[in-house]
Amino acid sequence: MQKTLHINADKCTGCLQCEMACSYDNYGVFATSKSRIKVFDFHHTGRKVPYTCTQCDEAWCLHSCPVEAITIDTLTGAKVVDEGTCVGCKVCTISCPFGTINYVQETGKVQKCDLCGGEPACAEACPTAAITYVDADWTGLDRMRAWADKLGNQPHAA
């Protein structure tokens, strides 16, 4: 079963535990600047929205890479950058429609979410379950359950 990161922005408080968990897992350092997941704080509305790679099936980054440095992790479905192959040309950063693959000056390579090999640190660190790691085929399960409960399980339900 493939799983996917599932984001519910309603639950996000903007604490950035996810960003620190990401940088720590990948680089052994607490640094929001090195995180592959970013939380956006839209202060005029009070909304906080975490955003990261959704692991497209037909991944623009993978197809555009001239040296085939991006491959599919068959276990998780993640599109993974092989730093040994990446030449830092940044073509993938142009082709990605979502901006979720980015160049890192320090290494001269690009970085993106690789689902931590199947145990995403961001989801584990999130204190409010705004980020969860769930069955890729059933990201709607919780929302369906909530509606099912509302429509069919409450005393007033028909």
Add this chain to the structure above:
Amino acid sequence: MSWAGKILRVNLTDGTIASEPLNMTWARQYLGSRGLATKYFVEEVDATVDPLSAANKIIWATGPLTGTMASTGGRYTVITKGPLTGAIACSNSGGHWGAELKMAGWDMVVFEGRSPKPVYLYIQDDVVELRDASGLWGKSVWETEETLKKTLQDPLVRVSSIGLAGENKVLYAAIVNDLHRAAGRSGVGAVMGSKNLKAIAVRGTKGVGNVRDPKAFMAAVNAGKKVLRDNAVTGQGLPTYGTQVLMNVINEVGALPTRNHIDSQYEGAKDISAEAMATPRKSDGKKHLVTNQACFGCTIACGRISKMDEGHFTVENKPQYWGASGGLEYEAAWALGANSGVNDLEALQYANMVCNEQGMDPISFGATVSAVMELYQLGVLTKEQIGIEAPFGSAAALAKLAELTATGEGFGKDMGLGSKRLCEKYGHPELSMSVKGQEFPAYDGRGIQGMGLAYATSNRGACHLRGYTVASEILGIPVKTDPLVSEGKPELVKAFQDVTAAFDSAGICIFTSFAWSLADVAPQVAAACGEEFTVENMTTIGERIWNMERDFNNRAGFTRADDTLPKRLLTEGVKTGPAKGLVSRLPEMLPKYYEARGWDAEGRIKPETRERLGL
């Protein structure tokens, strides 16, 4: 070790910047943030210095847990000599700025001297520059942050700055970061203004990576997060209602200071409570509260984000106040509301936003408003002098005074003096509800006896964050004590004060202490910094810090006579509620407190105490 290991020293007079290694001996004795920065300060600055002179210094400091994954590890402290009090000033803020400074590779920034013209400090990791701020001078905190992000072409830069209040040297001007988090008290913003320092903009990309034992650290961090999640206060009460959860509770126990402490229960409390913030308004059907928000790394998320009624008289035709913005915390709601007798939630939020926008401490501002209202009620101050009729309960007066104070126009100049100087000026010093010049926060020291002693002995003037015995006396954390009795309180106050100093110095938020004891903090600090940081050692560190602050104040000229409360709390009994008839029994508690502290009868630190603490 999770200290960055170096500090910045900026001489504003000469325009020079130097990097220095962190004094590691002091780091191990004083931990970080509040403790460590105060150690630097007291070693370098004469205690008798004029707070607004070039000879005063001002320090922004992080702790060893700042910028790590330790829950709430995003705090920084501003240390200076406070112009409101003349005592050590030590104001703590959350948001994201502190973590950003640490991730740029600096434990603290020490500012000396005074710049001949307005400047701001720009820090991008190792690149540190003093830059011209003449274009920023005259701008609010909000405009300053927006302008700097645009000018620097960096939306991720974090800004700590002053607004008009700091520029105008309002004696309770705050330093604000991330739009609505503030190092709020004692007038630290006025010191910044006096130095022509408008802002510090920071971008840190290095991160914090030198944790001593990463595996043990993550285990301790995760254990700590679980404790916070499972606790009723930090896991449910604070995220849902914020600190405002206290409004009705404190009112019921009869310790909600009302109308400048004339009363101790407020008939309008429910209108300005957490529950009111979450109930749709009659005017436009929308809720005042939009959502909660966390500071950096915080898994509690008590912050309030509110949105005003656009048709309210305070913000009609002022769209800059219509967006979601930092909402009322309990202290602000009390100071602007109960203490001035104003039960118009929207008006309180407007005044609160002006405080954030222009950098003012809402506690001291609100308490100064209430002193003015009492002077108005007595006929000492008139409509002509103030510029508006100012009876208790006037939302219009509250809003107008907020604007005048920030801009320094008209009566705003007097307002900016704070209640002590203002009441003295108009011949009624007894009406200032303050200690050492700093106004009380939201708990009546008669109905909660421990708090009376905590206020009288707080090193930065009246304050709830130096020794929050409300936790024990009202909430039963860690053990329930009777708020109406004074027995045992000297020891309780001392214990809270010492432990709080240790929490503050670690770089975490004191609100964790609703759930955490030092037994939860010490393993995190130990894994990050060194095995010697046990509960026992951290308690001693806290006590050492408290005594160091006290020693500075004594050298600044404070004596036993300053460890007191306004006459009202010592002689006028509470009028209603469970504490009816009570006055503060400070005179009984103070000598016992000195004894518990190892101080002499005049409140001076005994030589053997100095020796025991290594001072």
